[in-house]
Amino acid sequence: MKNLTDTDKAYIAGFLDGDGSIISQIVKSKDYRFGFYIRLSITFIQKTDKNWFLNNLKDQLKFGTLRDRNDGFSEYVIVSSGPVEFLLIQLLPYLKIKRRLALHVLKIIESKRNINNNKLLFIEACSLVDETISMTYSKKRSITKEVVVKYLDSNNIQ
Amino acid sequence: MKNLTDTDKAYIAGFLDGDGSIISQIVKSKDYRFGFYIRLSITFIQKTDKNWFLNNLKDQLKFGTLRDRNDGFSEYVIVSSGPVEFLLIQLLPYLKIKRRLALHVLKIIESKRNINNNKLLFIEACSLVDETISMTYSKKRSITKEVVVKYLDSNNIQ
Numbered sequence: 001m002k003n004l005t006d007t008d009k010a011y012i013a014g015f016l017d018g019d020g021s022i023i024s025q026i027v028k029s030k031d032y033r034f035g036f037y038i039r040l041s042i043t044f045i046q047k048t049d050k051n052w053f054l055n056n057l058k059d060q061l062k063f064g065t066l067r068d069r070n071d072g073f074s075e076y077v078i079v080s081s082g083p084v085e086f087l088l089i090q091l092l093p094y095l096k097i098k099r100r101l102a103l104h105v106l107k108i109i110e111s112k113r114n115i116n117n118n119k120l121l122f123i124e125a126c127s128l129v130d131e132t133i134s135m136t137y138s139k140k141r142s143i144t145k146e147v148v149v150k151y152l153d154s155n156n157i158q
Numbered sequence: 159m160k161n162l163t164d165t166d167k168a169y170i171a172g173f174l175d176g177d178g179s180i181i182s183q184i185v186k187s188k189d190y191r192f193g194f195y196i197r198l199s200i201t202f203i204q205k206t207d208k209n210w211f212l213n214n215l216k217d218q219l220k221f222g223t224l225r226d227r228n229d230g231f232s233e234y235v236i237v238s239s240g241p242v243e244f245l246l247i248q249l250l251p252y253l254k255i256k257r258r259l260a261l262h263v264l265k266i267i268e269s270k271r272n273i274n275n276n277k278l279l280f281i282e283a284c285s286l287v288d289e290t291i292s293m294t295y296s297k298k299r300s301i302t303k304e305v306v307v308k309y310l311d312s313n314n315i316q
Contacts, residue, residue, distance in 0.1 A: 010165035011252055014172025017211075046255075047295075053175075053255050094169055097204075097211050137205075 004090060008060065013094035020044045021136075022088070022101050024108055024129045026143040034122050034157060036148050038112055038129055040084045040105060044076045061087065081109045101135045104128070119158060123149060162248060166218065171252035178202045179294075180246070180259050182266055182287045184301040192280050192315060194306050196270055196287055198242045198263060202234045219245065239267045259293045262286070277316060281307060 016022070021043045026036050042064075046054055051066070051074035058066050064078035078084060088102045095102050111125040126145040133141060151157075174180070179201045184194050204212055209224070209232035216224050222236035236242060246260045253260050269283040284303040291299060309315075
């Protein structure tokens with residue numbers, strides 16, 4: 001990733017604007033103190049006959065996982081705050097359509113970093129995730145801040 | 159278009175690779191000597207709430223037409239050999255997924271230029287258009303070289 005040129009970054013920004021996704025979501029998991037965690041990812045999907053392209057992109061970026069799904073499509077996913085933050089900062093000067101969303105996701109990453117097991121700060125970060133619903137064409141989400149708050153209350157988690 | 163920087167070109171190439179179309183097709187029209195003509199275009203489609211993006215792109219490229227369709231999408235189309243050739247040559251150093259198709263379309267443009275009312279050369283150019291079917295995910299086309307040849311024969315066009 002160190003050696004991305006400006007035109008590499010601009011190209012990837014254009015591709016992400018056109019056909020990639022920047023996703024933030026609240027995911028249920030008992031492994032986490034609050035019963036949920038915030039998952040951030042950047043995803044690129046192409047027909048499997050073009051997975052050479054995703055493979056080259058992965059070689060260039062040096063992180064993330066690529067898999068051929070069984071529906072004729074391949075999926076390259078970069079998950080977790082570190083890589084997502086790093087990539088978005090590189091692309092930010094060139095992003096257009098997803099620029100606002102990228103900035104918002106950088107804000108979520110910053111909030112996550114400050115949670116330190118503080119329930120209110122976690123709820124606040126969930127609220128930021130909810131705000132991305134209006135910035136994307138994602139379908140109605142089942143897990144929102146409301147769901148998290150109800151769960152925390154009913155399980156008496158402090 | 160003169161002032162596109164390298165990162166502008168790389169960005170547009172990335173966006174075209176991700177979400178744009180390079181289209182070549184044989185179109186029926188009695189206005190033309192052979193009853194058909196070859197139409198070349200580059201098309202970008204976005205939901206109308208993002209037509210600001212297409213509008214900026216059009217301002218940058220200085221050609222093509224942008225219209226809001228009545229299905230919630232907006233369409234920016236650059237038609238005809240001159241602008242298509244000019245743009246593809248600018249983007250060629252950066253295109254990846256559509257690089258092979260772009261080169262092929264440049265070849266079609268070159269062939270078109272040499273037709274000069276020569277029927278065999280026109281048929282040859284139609285044959286090049288047919289070859290793009292395997293390079294894209296376009297649906298089965300109704301007008302192929304075969305259709306053109308039959309029409310020319312049955313109408314005794316020399």
